[in-house]
Amino acid sequence: MRDKPLPDVVAPDLDVLFCGINPSLMSAARGHHFARPGNRFWPALHLAGLTPRLLTPDEDRELLRYGLGVTNLADRPTRAAAELTPDELREGGAALADLVAEYRPRVLAVLGVTAWRTAFGRPRATPGRQPERIGGAVTWVVPNPSGLNAHHQLADLARCYGALRPGGGGVDV
Template identity: 60%
Template sequence: MTPDELQAARDRTVPDVVAGGLRVLFCGINPSLMTGATGHHFAFPGNRFWPVLHLSGFTPRQLRPAEQSELLQYGLGITNVVARATARADELSAEEFRAGGDILTAKVEKLRPQWLAVVGITAYRTAFGERRAHIGRQERTVGGAHVWALPNPSGLNAHWTAQSMAAEYGRLRRAVTADPHPGTGTGTGTGSGTKT
């Protein structure tokens, strides 16, 4: 991929990988230029989403970004808080995040996944006005889905290793497996709300 091809992907949108009634809808911050150019979510070579998804037990093998549609057979999907591709997440405004939160809520209401997993705590805090949110299960619901905030798998997030990220993603997977139909969509689901 040439620098010109990447720059041409700026502000592109990438179709979601979604279906109704998913177990988990993973929600990225916004597409990278590589994702915008290829049409494949989490496509930047340093992004650890695909390895971590496998290490945490969500997929039986490590999928490549080009195999993203295979997630649907596992009851998993991908969307973003903000749809447009940028080189860096800090190019997005707080207003874009808040508007994205509203769009995401409507999307979740329509698709009715059991869980919404936002991969990026800062994006979650900004989009939903939850300034004190921590990594882990959240007390609130979004569009009727229970919410888990996960670490951002970007290679720039050096605080988290692939192994520590996989442990947190694994906590979500165990919660999904233990309670495959949490609550009734009214925000009264079970669980301790444990956070790290």
């Protein structure tokens, strides 16, 4: 595993590996993913039926019990993802492909279309299932759960995330 300010929550053969853009300053300080108040990742997972109860950021390692994991495209914590450089995202995309090839999740879910476009050189990509696989995994781009992403409400996030689970139907986002 890479030496990172916020360690990956990953194991072999997960059902879904969620990939955020980068850690917030609060997540890095707390040592847990999606730790900012107002981030909708944890409620969306629960409403999607991916976890049997609402987990807290401090319980992020519990995701492994449910066949889920989480990582980030870029390692550097920032106040906002917009502070990242295109080079950081592209380097993160290459590292993500290696991580996915090593751990073999069934599905890779990248949380944010803009980061996906930059990291993988797909300027016209749209949310949903992608035509290419990354590291061998079926790859989806789904909405970012940040409270700053007002385009998608919690119910939308839950519907999109739920489509990723086995038998989830693979609905478009």
